[in-house]
Amino acid sequence: MKATLDTHSFEPCNMLPGQRYRCYQLRSSSGLRPTPAQATAVSWILKDGMQHVGKVICSNWGARMDSEPKRWRLLGLHVGCFILFAADVLYDIGIGLEVLSPLCPHLFLEVAGLGNFAKGIAVVAARATRLPIYSSFAKEGNLSDLFAKGEAFSTLFTVIGIGVGIQLASTICASMQGKLVAGPLLSIIHLYSVSEEMRATPINTLNPRRTAMVVDDFLKAGVVSSPSDLRYRENLLFNLQLKEDTGNVKVGKAMHKTIKPSRLLELKQVFHEEKFLLNLGNKGVDMVLEQDASGEDALRGWLVAAYAAQVVSSSRHELSASVMHEAYHKMNGVFPIFLKELQNKGWHTDRFLDGTGSRFAL
Template sequence: MEKKEPDKEEASQRPVFWIETIDNVSQYCQFKSERTLNTKVVFDSRPAIHRVAESFLNKFFPSGYPYSVNEGYLRYSQFRTLQHFTSAALSVLSTQSLLFAAGLRPTPAQATAVSWVLKDGMQHVGKLICSNLGARMDSEPKSWRILADVLYDLGTGLEVLSPLCPQLFLEMAGLGNFAKGMAVVAARATRLPIYSSFAKEGNLSDLFAKGEAISTVANVFGIGAGIYLASTICSSIQGKMVVGPLLSVIHVYSVAEEMRAAPINTLNPQRTAMIVADFVKAGHISSPADLRYREDLLFPGRIIEDAGSVKVGRPLHEVVKPSKLQQLRDIFPKEKFLINRGSKWTDMVLDHNATGEDALRGWLVAAYAKTMEKSANGPSDRVLEEAYDKMESLFPALLSELKVKGWHTDRFLDGTGNRFAWQ
């Protein structure tokens, strides 16, 4: 039997409907005709606690969370809250101690207000000095972010201890604010690359705004806790010497966990070496999320043997002797890197216009050369040539997979600024 086709006119008259949701209110929408739209408000029937939780997410998390951010953002936000809470509490205690050392007997509320005046002076000197280290912060934002909080706690510690030596009030307060000035610059300079690592949909401004909201709330509660502690347990210097270090430990631990959760996707020496080591050993290409907990945040400049023991950033005149320079240029005539193998490590120097792709190519050559050298009997120059040929055959597949994994290969952040250019 022939199948009966549905009447076109009947199909065109079928109702077209959809549901539009804004915050906690849903609207049921339906076309009655080409010019008529009926809407019906449907209230959220979920329990009140669910609605409160969703409202919280809308205020303190980016739109579309969790699909609009990269992995690790929730853990980062949790420890960021704890970090700002402890930092604000420490600030109140340190300011109260400074005023005691100056011969005043302030209330906790006065300590909070005067803190804005005491952070000037030597703090500006610290800011100027730290501003010259911006390139290194681009290369290792996680390590510098942790160092910033260590410097902040060091400055706070000096302020807390100032009542023990009131005759050195100016020196203690000056050094404390100097350390805090460096901490402020380092923390602000590393904020953008950290947030960028979570911006999955180009929503950097939304991430920044919601991060500031979390910080503000945590600071308010931290100041409140600091005022309470200053009025009770920490009203004496002995109490501050007990509570201060405890808050400082929690503060530094929180920022370390924040940084470990951030999946930074730019290439620097450590991350490039880890990518190459995984690829050479197992043919596996790691994503930024795979490497985040393996990064060494205390000693980021360590040499990774499985990646060819490469050290990058030394000046060209210290790496290559004039008699060997032309020989290396002949081995890599079209490349924007030079490799010189030594007894302890392999030096790599990059051209001024070298990108992350160029650094990866050089790193792969060094890693393959180190592997081949263990079984080869020929001269090292021949090993470099064979390693270069192998890199050329495998590099396109590696580069394609790296981009799929989310790595940015258009730049290489070595942090030293030591590059070369042929005249």
Template sequence: MDKLMGMNKEHEVKRACFHDFWIETSDSGSHMCHFDSHGRLVVKVVNDSRPLVQKIVESFLNKFFPSGYPYSVNEGYLTYTQFRALQHFSSAALSVLSTQSVLFAAGLRPSPAQATAVSWILKDGMQHAGKIICSSMGARMDSEPKSWRIFADLLYDLGTGLEVLSPLCPQLFLEFAGLGNFAKGMAVVAARATRLPIYSSFAKEGNLSDLYAKGEAISTLFNVVGLGAGIQLASTVCSTMQGKLIVAPLLSALHLYSVLEEVRAAPVNTLNPQRTAMIVADFLKTGRVPTPADLRYREKLLFPDRVIEEAGSVIIGQPFRKVVKNPSKLEEWRALFPDEKYLIHRKIKHSEMMLENSASGEDALRGWLVAAFAADKALIGLSELDVLVAAHRKMEKVFPCFLSEVKARGWHTDQFLDGNGSRLLAMANSGTTYRYPLYRTLTPIRLPLLTSPALQICTTSRRCASPAPHS
């Protein structure tokens, strides 16, 4: 009896399972799958009752936007994509006009279609020299990808403009074409090098490859559309030089405006000098840390090296010989703060900071906070060293909370991208490598505004001792 009941229960479970179904979706459509009463898999195509317009829109999104959009990307991706499409459209149309002009200057009279085909050949030559020169500036592009992206398109339009103007000086055809391709070669390297940091800022679910692939698909699509528009313009309005001189500047203006709005929409979340200063300034003024999306429209893209007074007016990456002109300053700093990976020199209107080669984004944040606190007018009258000691102690009190908030707001603190600024390396002496080359014993320092005995620097403290050698 028990055996019979067990068989009936098993049959009921199987029968229940046979009625289960699931739906699989893909780019080609949706399929409903289930098992029939005999345990065989049955697959049916789910009829799509959506309106035709909705089908087209969703098909476009599937092909040109990352999977899971808009929930799989960070804020601003749609704005970035819209202006990126407009940028590629105007750039492609402008390239047709410039190529046609170059061939006119060379004595040819090509059709617009021929100009489009030959444009691929004219990218060689001087363009390679431009690529080689620009490739040496990769570290600067990591630090300021937005600024270099704008610079890349400015160079591209400069090169294109020289090509458009070449028929006016046919005797200088080689010079115009060479300089134009040289500028465009630099533009190609800068544009490609800054593409990945910008895409990375939108990645939200480890989907960087998907973002990159869909972004390039959009670029290709609108490049083709732009080439078609350029051919049409070259056949009509721009068939004369006067037409080119009117339309080309308009396309260039549209191109540069698009790339400006495109990069402004990107919430880059790495630390560089400008973003670090803005984070510190906001924290000191409001007590909160801004997100990458909060800062994206506040960044200065054309002149990013500005100093921010509220963050201590820090200038970073100066040569060591300019930061430390007196060896005793370095000795005093290293004796007081042997664990810090930055060096600060206070001046009247700004602070100069130099990082060690192994310094991370956290070290840069520590240094910026010290510089900002050192600029407090309440410390006027103290010696430079006393000011830095007071500022360092204040930094130590707020830094744990500040750092946790920085990370929680989405900033990457594992590295600091300062471009090609100078950094301090370890020094070697008599075959032994020391992290800090200069030390000396200090007498106790009493701070007028900080009278607690705990705030005195003792000569017997381990922090004042010479460091252990590192092999």
């Protein structure tokens, strides 16, 4: 039976424009629907793109890496006593996620993407901390030479590692069970080697932790420790509180959170020629630095806080303006000798690396 179109039930002239655009809509939507090959390509692009996202996010923490290059190289960002992100630790986690991704094919994109995201953060942290670590070994402006030799060693052992990896892939790691056994063992060896490398590396720039250790040694033993003396004493695992003997100084808080406006004028009169302000906080002394304050300014403020803490603990007095005056004059008497000895021991006192600490300008 031949089908016929009843043109009396609608008006062809009025319907034709609408149907034409409906055809355009269907054609365009069909063109946007990806083929299986396109979907696979997009998935791999998204997986690899997560590494670049991690790199961009990690780039915001550059100032913290300058302040604590060894901890960032090994463990990363600490908040309280918790480790949030890491360099070598996070890189091994990323590799582990990539190895495990075939075990969950329905979540392959998520697991592999998360692994690449972790590796992206780790790569930026490792590269960013490499320069300050190399700088601590430079003596006569030979930073480029040190960097070139360090990269040569890194390349050499990377090639050796690739050869060992090829051998393992054809023997022990040929199965998933072998990978699950060999992976953690290799990761432990890797992290132990990096931790020993970081512990043996002396850092000659001043940050809050190293400044507290230097001042503590000077007050207790009358000696100025060198970067090599402190390298094995730095705690790379836990974010411990600073020493109470050195005033328990905390650096980096915003001025409006540290000093009340009514007390600002009084403190400026005590430290009228200085680029720091000290104020008694809840659990120690808060030090606020000017925008262009150097390591020498931070050392001066730290010594004042330490001497004030000694006066308060010995005489049971409160931390008043008179106590600050006494500590300030005591600091001025010993600081020239202290500073000269620091510079002779190899410390860079021209800058103070307090991470993302807030500073003020008057």
